[in-house]
Structures are given as structure tokens and as C-alpha cells.
Amino acid sequence: xxxxxxxxxxxxxxxxxxxxxxxxxxxxxxxxxxxxxxxxxxxxxxxxxxxxxxxxxxxxxxxxxxxxxxxxxxxxxxxxxxxxxxxxxxxxxxxxxxxxxxxxxxxxxxxxx
Amino acid sequence: xxxxxxxxxxxxxxxxxxxxxxxxxxxxxxxxxxxxxxxxxxxxxxxxxxxxxxxxxxxxxxxxxxxxxxxxxxxxxxxxxxxxxxxxxxxxxxxxxxxxxxxxxxxxxxxx
Numbered sequence: 001x002x003x004x005x006x007x008x009x010x011x012x013x014x015x016x017x018x019x020x021x022x023x024x025x026x027x028x029x030x031x032x033x034x035x036x037x038x039x040x041x042x043x044x045x046x047x048x049x050x051x052x053x054x055x056x057x058x059x060x061x062x063x064x065x066x067x068x069x070x071x072x073x074x075x076x077x078x079x080x081x082x083x084x085x086x087x088x089x090x091x092x093x094x095x096x097x098x099x100x101x102x103x104x105x106x107x108x109x110x111x112x113x
Numbered sequence: 114x115x116x117x118x119x120x121x122x123x124x125x126x127x128x129x130x131x132x133x134x135x136x137x138x139x140x141x142x143x144x145x146x147x148x149x150x151x152x153x154x155x156x157x158x159x160x161x162x163x164x165x166x167x168x169x170x171x172x173x174x175x176x177x178x179x180x181x182x183x184x185x186x187x188x189x190x191x192x193x194x195x196x197x198x199x200x201x202x203x204x205x206x207x208x209x210x211x212x213x214x215x216x217x218x219x220x221x222x223x224x225x
Contacts, residue, residue, distance in 0.1 A: 004156075031211055042117075042202055042215035043157070056212055091156060100145045100164055100206060102213060104156040 002026065004105035006092050012111045018080040021108045025073070025094030031055075032069055033102065034077050035091040043091055049075065082112045115140045117203050119216035126193055126223050134188040134219045136177075136203035144205040146170075146179050146186040151200045151218070160188075160201070193223045 005024040013019050025032050030051050035043035046065065048056040051072040060067070064083070069075040079086055089109050093102040120135040138146065145164045149157040161170030166181035175190045186203060203216040 033213070040218075042217045044215075045212065048212060050211075055210065093157075095211065101147060101159045101162055104149075104158070106156045 004092055004094055004103055006090075006105035006108055008108055009106060010109050010111075012113065013082055015084055015112050016081040018078065019082055019110060020076050020078045021090050021092075021110075023075045023077070023092030023105060025075070025092070026096075026103055029094035029096050029103075030072070031095045031097070032075050033091075033093040033095075034067055034075070035093065037089045037091055037107070039088070046077070079110075082110075084112050086110060087112045115144070115205060115207060115212075115214045117205055117214055117216040119201075119203050119219050121217075121219070123220040123222060126221070128195055128223055128225050129192045130223075132188070132190040132193045132197075132221070134201055134203075134221070136186045136188065136216060138184050138186065138203075138205050140184075140205055140207070142208060143181075144207055146177070147204040147206065147213075148175070148177055148186070148188050149202040149204060149215075151202065153199070157202065193221070195223045195225055197221060198223050 032049045034046045037043045046060045047067045049069040067077045089107040091107045092105045095102045116139045147162045148160040150160045151157050161172040163170040163179035169178045177188045200218045200220045202218045
């Protein structure tokens with residue numbers, strides 16, 4: 001079974017630029033999560049999708065962050081414009097309705113200069 | 114609300130020492146509990162889980178018991194190895210809504 005795929009693995013941008021991250025969850029997993037993990041901290045949920053719909057986006061900075069999940073499969077997370085404090089690892093995870101655990105992708109390390 | 118509190122690190126142990134990483138939680142309802150591990154440069158991997166009170170999760174020599182009375186899920190290993198060096202995250206999952214809450218992580222370094 002293929003795992004959660006993310007790209008790119010690394011990205012360096014200047015502040016005020018835009019950036020997008022892509023995630024492909026495990027086949028058949030209805031729930032998809034985007035987390036922000038700042039160095040030295042635990043993952044913080046940004047947005048949770050159930051199929052096409054948003055379940056929780058209460059911690060998503062909606063003035064600059066946006067996310068979509070096309071056809072209930074792949075997802076993209078966008079930051080526009082980026083700030084220095086957005087430097088972090090962005091993790092995508094997925095889970096099925098039957099299982100209790102999440103499966104994580106390798107993450108995208110974003111550096112904003 | 115829902116939250117997870119882990120003991121702060123970093124933790125440094127000699128090989129074959131006994132490991133305990135404390136984790137306590139606050140939750141509405143009856144959550145499921147998890148330990149995830151993050152090796153350097155990698156994503157989080159599930160280490161073990163427990164879905165109800167008194168369940169014991171175990172994997173790779175690690176164990177944790179879901180204690181409802183003390184709202185705890187402490188991670189233990191009897192004899193650590195250098196390869197166990199990683200960051201360990203305690204997490205809970207709400208059983209309604211499928212949302213996860215993570216602790217801040219505990220860094221473990223095992224020296225030969």
C-alpha cells in the first residue's frame with residue numbers, strides 16, 4: 001500500500017511570495033489533514049477534510065492560507081503572501097473511517113526569508 | 114476542551130536504560146490515545162495506540178497503558194537502543210469528529 005505523498009519536500013521563498021503544497025493521501029482514505037509543525041513543537045491542525053468537505057478549519061489563517069481537496073482525493077495548501085513566521089514543516093495526513101490512526105506524509109519544509 | 118501534555122525534554126539516556134515519557138490528557142468523552150515517533154528528517158510514524166480504558170498498546174518493545182482514572186498514557190521501554198533516538202509525540206483522537214490533538218513532543222537521545 002503506497003503511503004501519503006507530498007511535494008515538494010523543501011521550499012525556500014522570500015516573504016510576500018506565494019507557495020503551494022500538494023498532498024496525495026492513501027487510496028480510499030476519506031479524511032485528510034494539513035498540519036503546521038514549527039521547529040520544536042507538535043503538529044498543529046490547520047484544516048481537516050472529510051471527502052470534499054471541510055470539517056475543521058478553525059486554526060487556518062484564512063487571510064493568507066487556503067486549501068482545497070479536489071474530488072475528495074488530492075489536496076493543495078496555499079500560502080499567499082508568506083510571512084517569516086510561516087517557516088515550518090507542513091505535514092499532510094490521512095485516515096480511513098474504519099481505522100483509528102492517521103498516516104503521515106514526509107512533510108514539506110518551508111523556509112521564508 | 115481537548116489537550117495533551119507531555120514531559121519536557123530533551124531526554125538523554127545510556128543504551129539499555131529504562132525509558133519513561135509521561136503523557137497526560139484532557140478530553141471530552143472517551144478518546145483514543147496514540148504515541149507517534151519522528152526520526153530525524155522523517156515524517157511522523159504511528160508507534161502504538163489504545164482505544165479504550167485499560168488497553169495496553171505495544172510495539173517494538175515500547176508499551177503504554179490507557180489509564181482513565183489518572184488520564185495518562187505514559188510511554189515505557191525496558192531497554193533503549195541508539196536507534197530509538199527520535200522525537201516522541203503523544204496524541205489523542207476525539208471519537209466524534211475524528212480530530213487529533215498532539216503534545217509538544219519529547220526528544221530522546223540514546224548514547225552508546
